[in-house]
Amino acid sequence: MPFVTVRHYTEADIPARIGLLREPRFTANLIDFAVLNDDGTLEARQRRTINELHDSMRIFTLCGPKGVVLGYAWITSIDWRSQCCELSFGILPRYRGAFGAAAVAAAHAYIRAELNMRVTINQVLEHNTMLVSAQSLAERRQVRCEYDSYTVGEWRTACYWTETEQDLARDLDRMAERRREIADRIRAETTEQQ
Numbered sequence: 001m002p003f004v005t006v007r008h009y010t011e012a013d014i015p016a017r018i019g020l021l022r023e024p025r026f027t028a029n030l031i032d033f034a035v036l037n038d039d040g041t042l043e044a045r046q047r048r049t050i051n052e053l054h055d056s057m058r059i060f061t062l063c064g065p066k067g068v069v070l071g072y073a074w075i076t077s078i079d080w081r082s083q084c085c086e087l088s089f090g091i092l093p094r095y096r097g098a099f100g101a102a103a104v105a106a107a108h109a110y111i112r113a114e115l116n117m118r119v120t121i122n123q124v125l126e127h128n129t130m131l132v133s134a135q136s137l138a139e140r141r142q143v144r145c146e147y148d149s150y151t152v153g154e155w156r157t158a159c160y161w162t163e164t165e166q167d168l169a170r171d172l173d174r175m176a177e178r179r180r181e182i183a184d185r186i187r188a189e190t191t192e193q194q
Contacts, residue, residue, distance in 0.1 A: 004070065004099060004106035009059035014046045017059075017072055020090050024152075029128035030090065032151045055080075060110065062091070062103040070095040073107035075117070083118040087111060089131070100131055112165065119164050125149060126157040 009017070020026055021034035021042065034042055049057055059074040071091035078085045087107060091100050111117040122140070124132055125148075132140070141159035148158035 003064070004102045005063045005067075006060050006073070006106050006110040007063060009050060009061050009072065009074075011047065011050060013059075013061050013069065013072070014043055016069060016092070017046065017090075018042045020071065020092055023093060025093070025130070026090055028152050029125055029130060030088065030151070031149070035152075058115075060107065062089075062099075062106060064095065064099055070099045070103050073103070073110075075111060075115075077121060083116055084121065085111065085115075085117050085119075086121040086123060087117075088123075096130060104131060108163075108168065112168075119162050121160065121162055123148075123158050123160050125151070126159055 018034065018039060027035055037045075046059075049059060056078060057074060057076050058078075059072055062070045062073055064070045069092070071089065073087060073089050075085040075087055089104055089107060091103055095103075108120065111120070124137055126134075126137065126144070129137070137159050140161045142162065143160040144157060145160065146157045147155045149156040
């Protein structure tokens with residue numbers, strides 16, 4: 001069974017997602033529209049997304065062991081014909097360290113396998129290093145856009161890049177090679193000590 005699973009976002013998920021949308025690190029690192037709206041407005045917006053906006057935005061719930069909600073992923077800027085979309089994430093604070101990377105990987109796998117998306121557009125505000133280090137962000141970005149977003153009283157610079165299936169396969173190969181190198185080094189050091 002997968003470590004993190006993805007399911008469709010439902011009305012039962014709305015209160016927890018509204019809480020996430022108002023969480024200080026989320027508002028500083030993604031978008032702060034939730035601090036400007038009351039609960040009723042936010043709830044209506046979430047219900048509208050569920051009931052009417054599947055062609056332009058879809059929200060998914062990321063679940064851990066025993067179905068525990070870890071956070072949410074959503075796709076926007078959807079181009080169904082070109083099989084391309086922007087993929088965004090919001091992990092609940094208590095699960096960020098333990099499940100963040102696994103949740104992101106599960107969301108990428110889901111939209112590729114279930115929605116046939118072949119290219120994802122990534123946007124990360126330059127100061128946000130919760131899931132991507134500053135060095136990795138600088139290496140990955142294809143576009144750097146100053147004054148892209150205004151969150152919690154500050155203009156933010158955004159970095160954008162695309163990922164294809166081939167890019168993901170290459171990254172997985174690199175990670176596997178890195179794990180092999182580490183395992184080989186540990187085995188060699190263990191053998192030397194015996």
